[in-house]
Amino acid sequence: MARLTKSNLPQFAVDIFQNEYLADGAREVNAIVTVTATGGGTSAQVGSFSDGPDAAVVIMVDCSGSMDYPAAKIHAAREATAAAIDAVRDGVAFAVIAGTHEAKEVYPGSGQLAVSHAGSREEAKQSLRRLTPGGGTAIGTWLSKADQLFLSRRDISIRHGILLTDGRNEHEKPADLQRTLDRVQGHFTADCRGVGTDWEVPELARIASALLGTADIVADPAHLADDFRAMMENAMGKEVADVALRVWTPANASVKFVKQVAPAVEDLTGRRKESGPRAGDYPTGSWGDESRDYHVCIEVPSAAVGSEMLAGRISLVVPQPDGSTEVLSQGLVKAVWTDDLAASTKISPQVAHYTGQAELAGTIQEGMDAHRRGDVDVATSKLGRAVQLAQASGNEDTFKLLAKVVDVIDAKEGTVRFRKDVSKEDSMTLETRSTKTVRVKK
């Protein structure tokens, strides 16, 4: 474990868990990388903003016509947005966008971000009356507008969006949304929420994934305000943005995958950006005081028994204003070839655990996809396996969500029966939260 820090940043610690011993001829090296950021300003709030705002947030509220059916949705959305505005710290730049088939600036308007203080927050809340339903849904236009606003203040490093929708992205081609996501990703992070049950889980999950944020369901509009407040508080806790996981591998080695595995599964493999000889950066977004786990899998050239190799050097890097990068912390992944079978056949408990958690998430998604297609046999077998995995790994939350969708007959064997009366809310909740993982039991 190594620590490197600057006084105004949280301290990042990198811990590597792996079994470095490989059998003769083996080439795959697996490691769990635990990154923990501590000692930043979350515990002791930073009070001075003499240098200008340190964060910017944009709230995107769905104002499509469907938000009026029932009207409770638009009322709850206004209330939730107000609650979120109240949670914006003094000095933070913010804006509110009303989203339909196009994006309208609700506050402050004219392509700018307001600076938060008691007065501006009150004004913003007053302006929420202009969140009136009517029109379609084209989420890409909302994200483009948010992007414009963020880019008006490039000096602010922590940029975060909160997006609320109640329906499908109907008034825009999927390819257009994808193009927008490709363009804006890296500019800001965003948490996404679906209210009601008429939106599409994979669509929202894809947006949240691209923007390195969370996706969740708020089936009952009454719970929106609490959820928005919590999301905003979480955003206010971020202290350092654009942190990347840098993975160096030796010549002739390749990275098979890099996944965030806690608190939720997020495959980052395709997000690699080359960052020097044999090194690539995987984006992790912004960090407050928190801990996340990553599963890194590297394929190395085989070596003779008795050889050792540095299979990977994992570091946390953050870009500096001058274009260079600062290394916050780093850890080493090793490979040692041995003829001691007792050593090489041992699987690291962390690697085993998270391999199971990733399989759990994938199995639920496949099961729910099969269910949507009407293939109940496949759906039942997938969710049976999921129940088995959730039970074995102690992922109680996921187990409970599964039990609302299937009748568990034998959790150990994975024997389940699909419920006849599954509510849409329950199946969407299971699918949205399928990526949530639990950490290794100590």
Next chain:
Amino acid sequence: MDQLTLSCPRCSQPVGEGDRFCEECGVDLGAAAATPAAPAAPPAAPPAGADPRAGIAAAAAPVPPGSTGDFVLAAPSRLLVSEAAAGAGPEAAEEEDHDPTEVVPVIDPDAGRVCVGCGAQSIDADGYCEVCGRPQPRPRDHQERALAGVCGVSDRGHRHHRNEDAFAVAATSRPGGVPAVVAVVCDGVSSATRPDEASQAAADVASEHLLESLESGTDPASAMHRAIMAAAERVEALASEGPLEPSRNSPACTIVSAVATEGEVTIGWVGDSRAYWFPDERSGSERLTLDDSWAARMVEAGLMPEAEAYADPRAHAITGWLGADAVEVEPHTVAFKPDAPGVVLVCTDGLWNYEESAAALAAVVPADARTRPLEAAQELVRFACARGGHDNITVAVLPCTPSISPVQNKES
């Protein structure tokens, strides 16, 4: 300085002064020596992981003035005999700073270091190549030390990724001015946490204690007992001084030590590292220690013939060791007065695995071991490597000249 203190710049195995190619990896030593900054000629088979561009970059890179780019340590010794550690870096100097026989490297071995794996000239701060990820030779991979009256050689062997053996040799004098020499050899238990630290700590502490006791006039047997107990305490303390790997035992090692003074040799041990006596004629060679091992216990209890016991997969399970998990440390000590000129050999199982009996091992010990003890130790290490080098190998040789009194074996 002996020829064998040279080592191959590619694989760090010892090489002879006149050798043109490394016996171990086949690298062209002439080319490697002439252009140390360049990759060591085109190796017969380019190592997996070699980056062709790296070689060009390395060759083009200027060699810092004052540096040969060569990390083979061949500094002159202040002593009458030599000592050296292949690939010794500043770490080695720190490790051994208590030793007055310290040899300070005259060149910075890190300047312009070239990867032994791929020839790239970029070694990171952790000692790994930034191109191929290969660890660079560490001081402990191959160590040699020679004093008047005692020599030791330790080597990683071929099948272990690091050297978990450790040794210490030292010379001092008794209160009356009679010289005394000490050798301590320890073998870290591979299935334990940080075995390399355990063996090094035990060897260092035991040798320090032996020197102190011998200088203050304590009889060798008591000195030996106390030194081993002190080493045991130190290794036990290691368990709480660092991370313990889950599912692995606390740091642990074996120990065997020999003290030669006033015409008498005192041996002390715990575990399965051994001491042998080889008189110059070799007839009358004998093993001086009795292993704390499953095989030895079976033989001792008369439950199995020796050959069968040592062929059993459990043969090497040790029943005594130093470490926090040891039930009770009971050092064995034995003393004898050599009645003929010869050598006492102290070694780890990395050597005796290949020739277990005193008679068989006697045939491998060079005839001139008593007069050329360092060469003998080197030869024995080479022998074990040639037979496969499945374990780390450590050998210490103490030349003995006969005392007037007859042989007296006594065990306490």
